[in-house]
Amino acid sequence: MALLACAVLAGCGPTTTPEQQVRAVIARAEAAAEERNLSGLMDLVSPRYEDEQGGSAVELTRTIRGYFIVNQSVHLVTRIESVEFPYKDMARVHLTVGTLGRKAVPADTFDMAADVHEVEVELQLERGEWKVTRASWHPVVSA
Numbered sequence: 001m002a003l004l005a006c007a008v009l010a011g012c013g014p015t016t017t018p019e020q021q022v023r024a025v026i027a028r029a030e031a032a033a034e035e036r037n038l039s040g041l042m043d044l045v046s047p048r049y050e051d052e053q054g055g056s057a058v059e060l061t062r063t064i065r066g067y068f069i070v071n072q073s074v075h076l077v078t079r080i081e082s083v084e085f086p087y088k089d090m091a092r093v094h095l096t097v098g099t100l101g102r103k104a105v106p107a108d109t110f111d112m113a114a115d116v117h118e119v120e121v122e123l124q125l126e127r128g129e130w131k132v133t134r135a136s137w138h139p140v141v142s143a
Helices: 018-034 038-042 057-070 106-112
Strands: 045-051 075-087 090-100 115-126 129-139
Touching (some): 018 129, 038 057
Antiparallel strands (some): 075 090, 090 115
């Protein structure tokens, strides 16, 4: 699920709120992942990125590249659970991400997901663009 963990792109226009900008970044990340667009996805990640295991942006690139090689098609369903701003230039996003074997209609998306992860992403405003600086993800265990 590192795909979505690197989920951030440039902020939107100046008339949007920071939350709208961050939500737009998540949507762009999902679209880039489904297009298997590695460079588009990595454009959303800060060079200062670090995951909870100490992995860097370079290692994240390798992981995503490998995921795209193994998975010739990527279909995701994302649900943003919360967006918080501990500082004006920092956002924390908690989301649920599911991977699907095929496109699905909204009514049955999470029920059809092969893997569902809880993802925590931190974004920093860098030179006017929201970039992912930290991410962690854990599988959702179903009862």
